[in-house]
Amino acid sequence: MKIAMIGTGYVGLVSGVCFAEFGFQVTCVDKNPAIIERLQAGEVTIYEPGLDELLLRNARDGRLVFTTDLETTVADADVIFIAVGTPSRRGDGEADLQYIYAAADEIAAAMKPGAVIVIKSTVVVGTNADVRARIGKARPGVAFSMVSNPEFLREGSAVEDFLRPDRVVVGVHDDAGAAAMKRVYRPLYLRETPMIVTTLENAEIIKYAANAFLAMKVTFINEVADLCEKTGGNVQDVARAIGMDNRIGSKFLHAGPGFGGSCFPKDTRAYAATGRKMNAPQTLIEQVVTINEQRKRSMATRVIEAAQKNGEKSVAVLGIAFKPNTDDIRESPALDIIPVLQKAGLAVRAHDPEARVAAEPVLPGVTWCKSAYEAVEGAGITVLLTEWNAYRALDLKRVANLMSGNLLFDLRNVYSAQDLDGTGLEYHSVGRPLVGKVS
Template sequence: MRVTMIGSGYVGLVSGTCLADFGHSVTCIDKDETRIADLQRGQLPIYEPGLDRLVSENVAAGRLGFSTDIASNVAQADVVFIAVGTPSRRGDGHADLSHVESAIREITPHLRKGAVVATKSTVPVGTGDRLEEIIREIRPEYPVFVVSNPEFLRQGAAIEDFSRPDRIVVGVADEAAKRIMADLYRPISINRAPVLFTSRRNAELIKYAGNAFLAMKITFINEMADLCESLGGDVQEVARGIGLDNRIGPKFLHAGPGYGGSCFPKDTLALMRTAQEFGSPMRLIETTIDINNTRKQALAQRVIQACGGTVAGKRIALLGLAFKPNTDDMREAPSIPLAEMLLAAGATVVATDPQAMRNAASLLPDLEFAPDPYRAVEDAEAVVLVTEWNEFRALNFAELAKRMRNPRFIDLRNVYGRAELSEYGFTYHGIGRAAPGERG
């Protein structure tokens, strides 16, 4: 099938490339001429493991291309995906649909008869109805096929998620669109991925509900971690114990600094605002957002307390800046408020990250950067593990201790253990793991 992807950011580029890899002819469109020129040269705007290889292979095979030309590419497409950003709207937290509506207005004059318009962007309930109205306003004679096809891609594992998904959700309003989308996803459904055809509004709700539930799960285990610290428990053992219950499961039960990234913060906020607007407030989501924001703002105090109550004039090393491993995404990353508050408290903060330092430099101009953990900890009073990159999972602690002024290790991801680090003279501080016999 011929596919045009409007938007060549994270979702559009990954989805378009994977569809091409399954044999479809895909063109990714973007208004950013520099981005398209870079993509045509094989330079990707994002880091995602394996994506560069997949892009080059499908470009070489003639199945994947990049262009700024909307008109001719939309006119040839069987399916046109909308994969543009829907950031939180300033002032009220609702999803900003201006890019989505602008894209619809641009593509509608060029749509061929029988083509499907599918939203990959995360959009509020009722957006599909609104897009259908816009198309009818511009082309009353056009047989409208608007579907909702939300993405469920984890940054760092997006190719695997697209190729072998837990489920494919397609919100449709007619049988013709259903048949086209079934044909599009047939190569993936052969892998026994369940395809759920439902209404457009249900599909839009499923995306928000899924992200909100996972955000609540993360927030729950973080609150359990705080209780474990007060009572002398170990949150990792608690998480393992409850995660063995099949009704709960082990995923997203890893205590840490709070959720971040491009999806959970904006999607929980958008769902909360929508629920309030329609008179059906979601108290659990409201509380989840509040707890998560408070947690990220309190991270620096953990470090300050571990350093004896002050970090003024002290050098603090951060291992990891991206909101999670295997991405360079700094959106809503816990490292941002942590670094800002440590700097405000008078510390010198030096950080290292395998991929995110370039993006972090514009957000945190007063941060110092180091090429690896061992140079980052030179003369440091403490080292803080913020993002659990594989590169940080097997550190040489003898070398770290030798380079540090004071061997303190604040482990915000519980990668290591107190006994392991004490052998090298480190004072260890984890999340939800009180020292033996310690309470409060």
């Protein structure tokens, strides 16, 4: 079986490499020749732990090829995955499907009879049916199967998620598509991975509903953190206790500055927009979107108020990526918080282990540093925004000595009272009573 992967962004590259690891012949296609040249040279174009090793091994063994030639690739492929971007559309928040339709048109012109076309990108309900009709109109009388196969990859652990998923969701409209996907994912059967075979529409809704629910959990615990701060509670104790309830679960109950990344923000907006369009308003998720945006602004306000109160003029920001173990800055809280700090007159020094290349062009005026310690040097305030391992065991006495001020905003609750003992830092966390100067 030959697989074509259209798109070498986050989903396409991880999926293509992992399918090659399963033993299939995989050709990854991208229109950007610069990206293909880098991949052909063995250079991974995204930061994802473990991906580089798999890419090099499968390319060396001849199972993984990169090209800009979509027509030739598709003409020889048995299964064609579409893994292009579906960003939020300006104005209404709906998913922008122009890249999906463009890829579908090119595939229709080149595919062989009996091909299985799989949309792996996150798309609103009804998209697979639309694409199926579009291809059928372009190639009347040519047999093909349409499949929806949404991904559930977490950035920073995407390789593990692909190779050892909780489940595989497959939406189909015929038996041939279902059979092909069972063959594609056959290596997972050895691990008894559940495969949910359902309709095209159900698969599309499952993806959005799953991400919306997880985003809701993040927003919920952030509001609990606000309540804890007003009442002297501790959000970490609350989260631990409610997370022990099997009906709730402990994941995504970590208070912070709001969610970001390539999925949650755009998917919640698109899910809410779909609800409005279908006259089935998803009001809970609409509130999640609103609260999350407010959350980012409120974090910036906390820092600004402390700076004004203490006469500080500079801030060190540790962590720009939306989460650790990725260089992805899409919708990262840092992209909202830093400009607000700058607008308030604060000079910003920043460090991130992987995200500087992506972030530097979109954050003008920031002074970029080679280490966390260089970033805090001379800063009146330090703000920990991303919980990279490199920031989990900082020498806080050294941090205090390097800073011109003594304010530490730990917006990920990385540290404890014991960690701050004897540092002289004025410590601010999220949803915990530990606020004030630790001697």
